[in-house]
Amino acid sequence: xxxxxxxxxxxxxxxxxxxxxxxxxxxxxxxxxxxxxxxxxxxxxxxxxxxxxxxxxxxxxxxxxxxxxxxxxxxxxxxxxxxxxxxxxxxxxxxxxxxxxxxxxxxxxxxxxxxxxxxxxxxxxxxxxxxxxxxxxxxxxxxxxxxxxxxxxxxxxxxxxxxxxxxxxxxxxxxxxxxxxxxxxxxxxxxxxxxxxxxxxxxxxxxxxxxxxxxxxxxxxxxxxxxxxxxxxxxxxxxxxxxxxxxxxxxxxxxxxxxxxxxxxxxxxxxxxxxxxxxxxxxxxxxxxxxxxxxxxxxxxxxxxxxxxxxxxxxxxxxxxxxxxxxxxxxxxxxxxxxxxxxxxxxxxxxxxxxxxxxxxxxxxxxxxxxxxxxxxxxxxxxxxxxxxxxxxxxxxxxxx
Numbered sequence: 109x110x111x112x113x114x115x116x117x118x119x120x121x122x123x124x125x126x127x128x129x130x131x132x133x134x135x136x137x138x139x140x141x142x143x144x145x146x147x148x149x150x151x152x153x154x155x156x157x158x159x160x161x162x163x164x165x166x167x168x169x170x171x172x173x174x175x176x177x178x179x180x181x182x183x184x185x186x187x188x189x190x191x192x193x194x195x196x197x198x199x200x201x202x203x204x205x206x207x208x209x210x211x212x213x214x215x216x217x218x219x220x221x222x223x224x225x226x227x228x229x230x231x232x233x234x235x236x237x238x239x240x241x242x243x244x245x246x247x248x249x250x251x252x253x254x255x256x257x258x259x260x261x262x263x264x265x266x267x268x269x270x271x272x273x274x275x276x277x278x279x280x281x282x283x284x285x286x287x288x289x290x291x292x293x294x295x296x297x298x299x300x301x302x303x304x305x306x307x308x309x310x311x312x313x314x315x316x317x318x319x320x321x322x323x324x325x326x327x328x329x330x331x332x333x334x335x336x337x338x339x340x341x342x343x344x345x346x347x348x349x350x351x352x353x354x355x356x357x358x359x360x361x362x363x364x365x366x367x368x369x370x371x372x373x374x375x376x377x378x379x380x381x382x383x384x385x386x387x388x389x390x391x392x393x394x395x396x397x398x399x400x401x402x403x404x405x406x407x408x409x410x411x412x413x414x415x416x417x418x419x420x421x422x423x424x425x426x427x428x429x430x431x432x433x434x435x436x437x438x439x440x441x442x443x444x445x446x447x448x449x450x451x452x453x454x455x456x457x458x459x460x461x462x463x464x465x466x467x468x469x470x471x472x473x474x475x476x477x478x479x480x481x482x483x484x485x486x487x488x489x490x491x492x493x494x495x496x497x498x499x500x501x502x503x504x505x506x507x508x509x
Contacts, residue, residue, distance in 0.1 A: 109434070111496035113185035114343055117180070118336040118496065119489040121149075125332055126484050127349035131324035134166035134249040134371030139475040142248045143228045146365050153346035154230035154363065161226050162378040165217035166371035170252060172208045172216050173316045176201050176275065180313050183278045184290065184306045191289040195282035202279045205272065210269040212449055213374045215378035222238050227375050231360060232345050234507075238360040240504055242503050245297060245451050246334025247369030247396060250327025250439070252320045253389060254478040257476070262473040268447075270317055271316055274309035328484040329476050331369070334397035334466070337495045338363050343501060359507040366451050369398075380458050387460050393423060394453035399466030400495035401474075401489045409452070411444040411465040417453035420461035428466055432502040465498070467491040 125142055132139040150157045179201035186194035207215040228248075256264040266504065281302035288299055326332075342363050350357045366375035380387065397406075408427045411418045424442060431440045445464075456464035468474065468491075476482040 109493060110498050111340070111493045111500060113343070113349050113408050114340040114496060115493045117341040117343055118492040119484070119487070121339055122166050122332050122487065122492075123484050126326050126368065131326055132248060132250045133252065133324040134368040134374075135164070135225045136249075136324075139249045139367055140226055143226050143365065144334050146228045146230075146339065150228075150230040150342055150363060155233045156231045156448070158229045159226050160229065160379065161224055162375070163175070163222050164225055164368055164371065164374040165214070165220040165222050166222040166225070166368050166374065168207065168214065169212070169372035170218050170320050171485040172204050173319050174308055175216060175219075176209075177316050179204075180275055180278055181310060183282055184310055187278075187282060187285055187288070187306060195279075195286045196380055198275070198279040198282040201275050205275055205466045212453075214215070214372070214378070220451040221235050221279050221403055225378075227379050228365040229379075230342060232342070232361035232363070233360055234356040234358050236358055238390060239358040240506065241360040241362060241387075242391070243364050243392065243394045243455075244363040244499055245364035245366055245394060245396050247331045247337045247366045247375065247451060248335055249368055249370045249480070250332070251330065251478045253323050253325050253480055255318055255321055256315065257477060258288060261475060262452040267312060267315060267330050270309065270312050272413035274306070274313045277302065277309065278306055285461070292479060299430060299480070309420050319346060320453045325480055325482045326484075329399055329401045329482050330478070331398050333400040333487055333492060334493075335365055336492055337397045337400050337499065338365060340492065340496045341499055344496070345389045345504055354504060356503060356507045359503060361503060369451050373449055373451055373454055376454040380454045380460065384458060387458075392460055393420070393506060394452055394455040394460055394462035395499055396448050396450055396462060396464040397466065397495055397499065398452075398464055399468055400491045401468045401486065402491040403436065403467055403494040405468055406436060406439065406440045406494070406498070407466050407468055408442045409443055409445050412449045412453045412464075413444050413446050413450040415453050416458070417449065417456040419452060419456050419463045423461055423463035426502055427463060427498060430505070433501070434497065435467055467494050
């Protein structure tokens, strides 16, 4: 496999970053240090390298959970004494969940500290005038540890679902209680049952006050592995141009390392918003590498449910075809991501064809996800090679078309 030549380089870069830079919270100095390292790496292989700064509130996405819980608990208390005010608190709590947590909108960001993030962009021109563009992206930052995932493991998903239901029940119950308060609706047994359910669910909702320790994880899999693949692509294209191997004829390749993906995909949002006119000037495609851990299973994400993104079906199919051409073992999983979101979502929501993929273990639950176990010890170098080969082959197919 062609990409295996860059396997040692990619894994070496990943290991160097984890050992020497360490965890990289969104907009932190460590994240910027990785960005500067990539700038130096890409200066000799790209026609142009840019660093684009932006402002955002990187802790708002996780920090908003405190607001959700406190508003919920306030609604539980006021439900019995002042239902209209309970309804107001429950409505704001639900709005934060839907807009800030699910849809990644900057709904309550103004309540949190603003910091500077930096996207790193390297552009590689084709042999002739560009007729299209492929952006290969990954995010530089690592998440703050999710305590629920670390301590509860797979059971944490059930706790999260119950927590979301608690907020919804508080809103629906407060609506009914307010109608009864205004003599529009009356059913004491039902309203009492809903109130008791809200009280019973309060301890589970309260767990979200402890959702994170605010200690960042190493982020080897999520997503230094993806950054390494993007850097490996740059190394391949630089060598191919010198040696006469396949090199894009009419496809510009953009290496994009984003900031603040874990903080609410703010970096890709700023990039797409700032470049939208250029992105639509010629056909542009985004290949998002988020999680290259093992060659044992390719996961291709065709949509992201909570944020409402649908990825390009042609790119999804192309990834499947490339995997089949290599006879990669075990499975290719094409699925909709039920929770969270990726940088690819910002492209798809803006009308830019995109796809999100990664290579991982076949098991449904991975203890490394957003926990301290996300170290390079769990990364198979072969997974990096497989991801790079997939990217190279997809760009080649796009270029031929």
